[in-house]
Every structure is written in structure tokens, then in C-alpha cells.
Amino acid sequence: MSNLHADTVAFVRDTMLPQKEPPASTVGLLGWGKKNLFTGPFNTIVTILCTAFIAYVLWMLIPWFFSPTWNATSLGECREMLTAAGKVGEHGTSGACWGVIRERWIQLLFGFYPAELYWRPILAFVLLAPALAPVLFSDKVPGKLLIFSAIYPFLFPWLLWGGTIWSPICAALGFVILYAVVKYGSEAIGQLGAIIAAVVAALVWWLFLSGYVQDGLAAVIPLAIEPVASRDFGGMMLSITIGVVAIACSLPLGIVLALGRQSDLLIVKSLCVGFIEFIRGVPLITLLFVASTLLNIFLPPGTNFDIILRVIIMATLFSAAYMAEVIRGGLAALPKGQYEGADSLGLDYWQAQRLIIMPQALKISIPGIVSTFIGLFKDTTLVSVIGLLDPLGLSNSIRADQAWNGIVWELYMFIAALFFLFCFGMSRYSMYLERKLQTGHR
């Protein structure tokens, strides 16, 4: 007899068995389904009911959606085509009438913008990508593109509205003056004095001088592209124009308002609080009516204050107030230590904001900021109530064409798809940004 272990037991495994496949019911589609859809009787019932509902909706929708009416020129013709295709239900023909989209999609995109100039809004919106890239994807593109980003705000209105090239250049000169006065005036009259002087100088330039300089330059060197009146703007182009400009302007304005609300200076603080609370207490539609009707009565007759500009200003102010509150949330979420840390490093107020506070506060507020952007973009459809022909306003005008009177769903679906495209894109970008910046405090 031996005491060896091998002798006392009949079998010893000396190698590992190869791993077995998991049971078929726990992997793949089946396993996923079992885990997520059919755990327990309640979930099973819910799953079956939901599937049945989705199937029913698709069953109704798909035959309606795939309809041979792309080439129709009127609702009546659509109905003939559907009858010929045998799509006749108990309430008459059933099927979408896509002819209206074929005939009017360009109008829904560009409104009444002159057809031969479509390249200008297209170019303006295409150039938006390189202009935004250094801001949005700062780690992936060369920093030199920032110069283009700085030029773009002046290029954009020039491409859309046309006219002489000197007006955007003169507008830009105002900012140069602003910057120069701040830079060289600080030593002479102190920082606050320099800022005030710079704003006054820039305002004087924009309001009184730039007009003459512009006319003079235009007379000497006439460089101009064909001007397009605001009345010709419409459709998706109008929505995007209002949305993009208001979004771009409301973020900096919102930051300033949020900082002002936190300020210790009584006047600044009460002004900011008053502004924010007033704007948030009033519906956007009221502001739009003020822009379209009241301003007309207060301004001297004959003043041609562009209606789209008025609407953009109102939309910007509106979203800036909301933006300020979102950013204030971000500021409030920062631990006090961050402010004290900035102070202990000897940074002044603006340095502390720029280097320490804002990067963190904005990072925290990204979801809120993007929600505000998306909300603002969708709010642009409200301009239809003051007679501007945005996509929704145009859908009404298109129905007023007797050939398409009575078409509702097709137009709304097309417009919804357009808006979804933009809003979904913005929302995905905010998710990317959150991942990139790792906003969580882990």
C-alpha cells in the first residue's frame, strides 16, 4: 500500500477541460430575448402586447408610406394613381401623396430665395462645418482654423443677404476697435474704464460712422454680390438661419448674464436678475409679437428694421435667459474650493473665470446647454404666427394652392424629418462631448 494520493483515488484530472459553450437558451438572440423580453409572465405579456402594437402601426403605415404618387401634380392625380394601383379602402383611396414633396421640397428648404443664388445659403451652411470644427472638435483639427471661425460670423450674413462686401468688413472693424481700445487703453485709464470706453467707441463706430465709411468704400471699390431681401427667406433656411445665429449669440450672452447674476455689484446683479426673470416670465410668442407689431409702432415710420433681424434678436434674448440659468446651475455645482483655489493662485476675476471656473462649469452644463439649443431651434417654427414663412408657415401656403389643398400628413412628415435630423445630430454631438470631457467626478 502506498500513501500516495494517486493510489488512494481512482481518477485524477491533470488537465483542464475545454470550456463548453453556454446553454443555447442563454446566448445569442434567444438568450438576449429571454433575459430582456421574456423574464416572468408580466414582462412576457408586455412584450407581446408592445410587439403587436408596433406591428399594427407598421402594418397600417407602411402601405400608406410606400405609395406610387411621386410624380403626381395634384391631389386629384394622386388619388387617380392610387386607384389605379388598387389602394382603395373603405374611406376612399389610402396612400401618401408624395407629389407635393417632389414639387415643393426646394421651396420648403429655401423659401423664396432666388433659385440662381441657392449656392450662397448652401455655401454658407457648408462653411459652418469648418468654422465650427475648431470649436467643437478642438483636438482633431489644426488650431489655425480658428482664424476662419473668427471671420465666419461676418461671412455668413454677407453670403445670405448679399450686398457690398464692405458692410461685413466695417462691422468687423468695430470689433477691432473694441479690442484695440481695451488693449491699449487699460494702461491709461484702468481696465474697467478701458472696457467702457471700448464699448462706447465701438457703438459710435457701428451706429454713426460705419455707414458713411461703408458707402464711401463701396463707391470707390464696388465689390458686391446681388442683395436678397429678408422677405425672400423662408423654409428650412429661415429656421436654420434664426437657429444658428441665435444659438451662437445666446451662449456668450448667457455666460455674461450668469456671471452678472452671481456678481457682487448691485446694479449689475439686479439688471441681470431683472432681465432673466422678465424674459423667462414671458412666452416667446409674446416677444415675437412685440418684435413684429409693437416695434413697428414705436419706431418712426419709414425705419426699415429688418423683420428677421428683429426675430433673431428676440430669439437670442429669450434663449440667453434660459442659458444663463443653465450655466448658473453649472456654476453652483462647482465646489467652493475651486473658487478659493483660483484666488489663492493670485488670478484676477477674469483669469479665474477663464482658466478655472468656466471650463468646469460649462462642462457640467453641457446637457442643459444642448437642450436649450434644441429647444431654441424648434421654437423657430413659432415665427409662422407672425407671418414669416418657415417650414410650418409654408406648409399652410402650399395647402392654399388648390392642387394640394387637403394634404396634411405628407408635409408635416417631411418637415418633422428635417427637424429630427438637426435635433438628433445636436443631441448626439452633446453625448460625444460629454464622453470626451468626462464630466463625471469619478
Add this chain to the structure above:
Amino acid sequence: MKKSVFLGALTVAGLAATAGAAATLDDVKARGKLNCGVATGVPGFAAPNASGEWEGFDVAVCRGVAAAVLGDPTAVEFVPTTGKTRFTALASGEIDMLARNTTWTFSRDVDLKFTFVGVNYYDGQGFMVPKELGVSSAKELDGATVCIQTGTTTELNLADFFRVNNISYEPVPIETNAEAQQQYLAGACDVYTTDASGLAATRSTFENAADHVILPEIISKEPLGPLVRHGDDEWGDIVRWSLNAMIAAEEYGVTSANVGEMSAAAGDNPEVNRLLGTEGNLGEMLGLDAGWAKMVIESVGNYGEVFESNIGSATPIGLSRGLNAQWTEGGLLYAPPFR
């Protein structure tokens, strides 16, 4: 110092205001374009076509005035207005005239300070019901649910009509005509009521138009016409007589086809001669060219032509002339003499 600048600016603005209010004609001529307020979309009356050009019965009035004043029916800046913005747009001077299915009422004329220069369409509120309801008169509509646009005169007219006839109804408030069509077709209401022209336009889009009837009762007067601001009667005269020229041209048989020939030389009918400027100096009195009316008729046609091509029986809307026939044919159109 700043205060004085501000006051100075106000004075200049005030002066500009008084100057601007007086001479709309000069403004329009200087601008080279007529700013004309139209609806954002009413079938047959105003709608942009696929290439963005405005078309319709009201639009033709704008084009007629532009032709009379500027000699070019395309020199019009169409300003789409909603029911809410139309009056402020006109009062503030954003538009020179409004041609937007607007009912001529006492309060609009007197209280809102506008001048209705005439009537280009006599409308009235009617009812549409499905044929299967078996109703032949609006007085049989006791207890019916009625689709009605809120905030309009139609709502008030409806209440009056049912009260006078001592019958009850249940209103289904809706916002737009498109919504009304959907609700009515879905059976959310038994009756749809709006202006008779709107009912006809709506009915013609139905797949089975024959299954719906428009009841014979017209329960309100809706004289629709172009209007201008108070305070510039010269401009009001131009718009008034441009419209009258279209109406009179039909009466005297002047059409866009024969106006060139008829205006070449004075003819037998002195009224036509004065209208077309081959006799007298009517154009000069208005501050326009002698051929102003000729331009109107040549470019947009006479009233009958405009009616037939936009809302007449040959169009899908298919309105008959009815009250809008010439007075010689039993209608209400009666242009004052061109003398």
C-alpha cells in the same frame, strides 16, 4: 449734450413720420415696389406657386395697383400677414395696402382707422354637412356639433344665427382651415361653417365631394375688399379706382386681349375712352399716367377674367358669380362712372 442729440433724433423721426404718412404714392414710386399685404395662404385668393410667385384673386388686386402706379405688375413685394398681424402691419406703414380677405366692418373702418376702398368679393358664411345627414336647411341643425374657427367673426355670426332661430349647437373649436378639414372628414363634427368661398374650396378637395352639401342659407354679410390707412386719401383713391377700373372694364367689355386695340385710338364709347385715357385726363387727376387703367387691364385682366382664372367655375374651386356678378346681370358689382 446726449439728451439734445436724442431729442433731435426724435424730431427728425417725427418729421419723417408726418412726411411718410402723407404721400404713400411718392414712397411707392421712390421705392419702385408696392408693399402689399396678403394672406399667408387662402385657396384661390392668395398662395405662392411652386416657383415662389404669388397667385390668386386678392393678389391680382395688388398686381393691378402696381401696374397702375409703377407700370409693372411684378413690382410688388408681397408681405404675408396673419389674421393677427395684418392690421398692425398696415397701421405701422410696413405695407402700403392690404388685400387679404378682410371683411369691411364698421369698427375696422372707424375704430381701427382704415379706409376700405371697395369690395372685390361679396362673401357670406355658409354651412357644409355630409349628405347622409339628410339635412336640407340650416334651421334643421338643432343639437349639431359645429366645427368653427375661433376668434373670427364667423364664431359670432354662428352664435347669433342659432340664437335667433332658437336652436342649440355644440361648437368644436379649431384653429386652421386644414385642421377643420381633418376634423370634419373624421366625423368630429357634423357641420363645418366658414365663408362660402372657403367651403367651396374645401369641398372641392374632398375625394367624394358629392357626398357633402353646402346648405342654401348664407347667414352673414362678408364684403371682402382691399384697404389702406386713414390719412392719405390720394393713395386711397388710386387703390379704389384701380379696383373700379377692373370692374368697369368687365362691364364695358374691355379685356386683357382687346385693351391694346381699344386704347390705340378713341372709340365710340366715351366712358371706355375716358377709362383707357384716350379722352379726358383722369390719369392726371390721380397723379398717374393717362394709360394707368390700360396697364391694369392689360397686365391682370378685367374683374371677370381675374375671377374666372382664380376662383371661377373652370377652376377646382368652382365658385359661381352669384352676388359678384355685374349689376347689369343681377349682381352687386357697380363701379361708379369714370367721368
